[in-house]
Amino acid sequence: MNSDYKEDFTDTWWFxxxxxxxxxxLTLFAF
Known part of the structure; x- marks a missing residue:
């Protein structure tokens, strides 16, 4: 369970x- 949670947590941070x-x-291009 911890392994799955860690994997999901990593995917969330990647996103x-x-x-x-x-x-x-986008902000840099806007300026």
Whole structure:
């Protein structure tokens, strides 16, 4: 169970990281 939870947690952080990276890139292009 801990292994599955850790895997899901990692996937969630990957998703948040990608969204943040996209937001930063769009902001830089906006300026």
């Amino acid at each position: 948040l990281g990608i969204c943040t990276a996209v937001a930063v890139v």
